[in-house]
Amino acid sequence: MVKIADKELFNEAKRYIPGGVNSPVRSFKTVGGSPVFIKKAKGSKIYSEDGRVFIDYCLSWGALIFGHGYPDVVRGIKKAASNGVSFGAATKLESEFAKLITAAMPSIEQLRLTNSGTEAVMAAIRLARAYAKRDKIVRFQNSYHGHADYLLNCEGVPEDFKRHTLTAPYNDIKKTKDLLIRHGKDIAAIIVEPVTGNAGVIPPEKGFLQSLKKLSDRFGIVLIFDEVITGFRLSYSGAQGHFNVKPDLTCLGKIIGGGLPVGAFGGRKEIMKLLAPIGPVYQAGTFSGNPITVTAGIVTLNELKRLSPYEELSRRTERLSSAIRLKAEDYGVRLKVNNVGSMFSVSFSDSGLFKRFFHCLLSLGIYFSPSESETDFLSAAHSDDDINSTLIAVDEVFKNLRG
Numbered sequence: 355m356v357k358i359a360d361k362e363l364f365n366e367a368k369r370y371i372p373g374g375v376n377s378p379v380r381s382f383k384t385v386g387g388s389p390v391f392i393k394k395a396k397g398s399k400i401y402s403e404d405g406r407v408f409i410d411y412c413l414s415w416g417a418l419i420f421g422h423g424y425p426d427v428v429r430g431i432k433k434a435a436s437n438g439v440s441f442g443a444a445t446k447l448e449s450e451f452a453k454l455i456t457a458a459m460p461s462i463e464q465l466r467l468t469n470s471g472t473e474a475v476m477a478a479i480r481l482a483r484a485y486a487k488r489d490k491i492v493r494f495q496n497s498y499h500g501h502a503d504y505l506l507n508c509e510g511v512p513e514d515f516k517r518h519t520l521t522a523p524y525n526d527i528k529k530t531k532d533l534l535i536r537h538g539k540d541i542a543a544i545i546v547e548p549v550t551g552n553a554g555v556i557p558p559e560k561g562f563l564q565s566l567k568k569l570s571d572r573f574g575i576v577l578i579f580d581e582v583i584t585g586f587r588l589s590y591s592g593a594q595g596h597f598n599v600k601p602d603l604t605c606l607g608k609i610i611g612g613g614l615p616v617g618a619f620g621g622r623k624e625i626m627k628l629l630a631p632i633g634p635v636y637q638a639g640t641f642s643g644n645p646i647t648v649t650a651g652i653v654t655l656n657e658l659k660r661l662s663p664y665e666e667l668s669r670r671t672e673r674l675s676s677a678i679r680l681k682a683e684d685y686g687v688r689l690k691v692n693n694v695g696s697m698f699s700v701s702f703s704d705s706g707l708f709k710r711f712f713h714c715l716l717s718l719g720i721y722f723s724p725s726e727s728e729t730d731f732l733s734a735a736h737s738d739d740d741i742n743s744t745l746i747a748v749d750e751v752f753k754n755l756r757g
Contacts, residue, residue, distance in 0.1 A: 395422035421735025465620035471607030472500025496553035548593030612650030
């Protein structure tokens with residue numbers, strides 16, 4: 355079999371796809387070089403088109419908490435597909451899935467499925483605006499909530515779309531409170547990643563999320579937790595269970611799809627009842643609640659409930675993160691490693707060093723997320739041997755970085 359190099363595949367992709375990718379971070383733009391083209395994956399490993407094998411810490415950006423190709427999920431998908439891949443009509447599976455999620459997260463009394471986290475966020479904000487009868491929203495610096503116009507600052511977004519979006523510093527409750535005092539009567543929602551996952555991992559400072567809840571209640575504002583990353587990753591009840599805070603609305607994605615495209619939003623009944631067809635807030639999706647995705651989600655959540663891998667995942671993530679910190683100290687490499695649960699990130703005081711760090715690890719068979727602004731993850735498929743191999747590679751990389 356002829357093996358085709360990544361560069362050749364990338365050049366071919368760029369002929370037909372803008373930038374050669376269907377999501378920007380896949381392009382390796384921040385780290386340079388050609389992206390790895392993946393052919394298959396199993397467990398903690400991914401296999402490239404040119405025959406290389408990597409221990410994967412990207413895990414489809416956190417969606418695969420049991421690793422790649424989890425047998426029960428694959429069996430469930432095959433069985434569901436044999437009954438038909440899409441109906442555009444109601445199924446019993448959707449209710450079963452919603453029941454599992456509402457039982458796991460007490461703040462969610464009712465749930466609506468979507469096809470992506472972006473869709474879930476868009477609908478949750480629309481719903482919050484209708485409920486509060488206000489227009490403005492508050493988000494936090496360096497957060498990411500999908501690519502809706504009013505949540506981005508890029509070309510093609512009219513200024514009018516952004517004028518109702520206010521921004522506060524994450525973990526700064528004083529400045530957030532000042533913002534609410536000035537604009538509170540106009541603010542419909544505060545949306546927050548309970549653990550920031552798109553500027554590296556930034557955990558909430560003690561009391562920050564609890565204070566947000568108190569402030570939102572005080573000003574009659576809908577508090578939205580964007581748990582697309584943290585939902586069912588930090589605990590079975592998500593970040594809200596982990597930190598013991600009940601938001602008014604929650605957005606979910608990634609893990610609940612078992613590796614397939616999915617999104618969901620839910621919360622208090624008094625808010626959710628505003629959704630069509632029983633209320634005036636319109637939201638719809640041809641493939642929402644797709645039976646294959648829902649089946650993968652049901653299998654995943656049932657397995658998470660049965661196995662409860664969270665303590666072990668957290669232990670291994672802490673072991674990996676602590677060892678990287680210690681090795682960096684030994685070699686005089688200045689970096690920061692943050693970790694919460696099974697999420698971690700590595701960033702350098704010199705951003706150029708991350709590029710070298712990333713590509714050196716890649717050459718040694720370790721695949722980290724290709725941006726220091728992103729999060730890395732562990733799955734239940736990652737073994738102690740995987741971590742040992744990763745730390746041996748990190749040691750070798752730090753020797754080179756020091757030089």
